[in-house]
Amino acid sequence: MIILTIDTDWAPEHATRAVLEKVRALGVKCTVFFSTPSPAAYWPELEPGCHPDLSRRQPGHVPPAESRLPAPSREHDLAVEKAEEAMLMACKAANPLAGAVRTHRFYWHSDLSRLMLRAGFAHDSSMILPYHPGLQAFKVGKLTRWPVWASDHLHLARRLPFDRLEMPNWSAPGLKIFCFHVAYLYLNVHSLADFNMIQKGLADEEPPPDKGLPGVWNLFEMLANEILKSSKGFFLSEL
Numbered sequence: 001m002i003i004l005t006i007d008t009d010w011a012p013e014h015a016t017r018a019v020l021e022k023v024r025a026l027g028v029k030c031t032v033f034f035s036t037p038s039p040a041a042y043w044p045e046l047e048p049g050c051h052p053d054l055s056r057r058q059p060g061h062v063p064p065a066e067s068r069l070p071a072p073s074r075e076h077d078l079a080v081e082k083a084e085e086a087m088l089m090a091c092k093a094a095n096p097l098a099g100a101v102r103t104h105r106f107y108w109h110s111d112l113s114r115l116m117l118r119a120g121f122a123h124d125s126s127m128i129l130p131y132h133p134g135l136q137a138f139k140v141g142k143l144t145r146w147p148v149w150a151s152d153h154l155h156l157a158r159r160l161p162f163d164r165l166e167m168p169n170w171s172a173p174g175l176k177i178f179c180f181h182v183a184y185l186y187l188n189v190h191s192l193a194d195f196n197m198i199q200k201g202l203a204d205e206e207p208p209p210d211k212g213l214p215g216v217w218n219l220f221e222m223l224a225n226e227i228l229k230s231s232k233g234f235f236l237s238e239l
């Protein structure tokens with residue numbers, strides 16, 4: 001089963017809006033993990049999620065390189081958890097309908113499930129198991145965890161094709177959750193070298209001209225069409 005998800009990350013508002021409009025036009029269900037309030041209104045085929053960057057909870061704090069793992073301190077753990085919970089709550093307040101969360105860079109530790117539930121999330125997708133066959137969701141307490149199967153970044157890094165659906169274990173059964181990013185979709189990036197050259201184009205209000213080379217948007221569209229052969233698709237919360 002193919003599931004489409006998008007992380008907005010640091011993309012500017014106009015790029016996020018433009019990508020959302022294109023996704024809406026496809027009519028396929030998609031979960032969008034917002035790192036800021038959504039710049040566009042929600043529609044029925046969009047499931048809003050939150051995308052906090054919990055790794056930034058202590059800006060400026062760099063432990064000395066020679067320091068060993070310190071003895072466990074409940075005080076330290078509580079301070080970290082308090083900061084993380086505040087960030088999760090702020091993200092939820094910015095997108096109150098979000099029932100799912102994915103942390104930036106798949107940041108995770110074993111106490112997060114409790115904090116996510118407390119912040120009002122029932123679903124988490126902060127994990128990637130690239131191209132593993134037979135993936136399924138699993139429960140951690142009351143939180144359902146959804147492992148990502150593939151990402152646009154990984155697709156670019158492995159130089160997989162963008163004109164056909166060709167990925168490791170593509171025909172094996174299991175959950176295939178795709179993680180896309182607004183920046184790659186907006187610019188329809190076809191290689192990481194191309195992205196380095198054109199990423200300044202993100203600031204432009206007009207999407208970049210079509211280069212005639214298939215890229216990340218074309219992969220998204222192919223996956224959407226594959227889903228639409230049988231249904232409108234699924235949200236994480238519906239599975």
Ligand SMILES: [Zn+2]
Binds near residue numbers: 051103104105
């Ligand atoms: Zn991210």
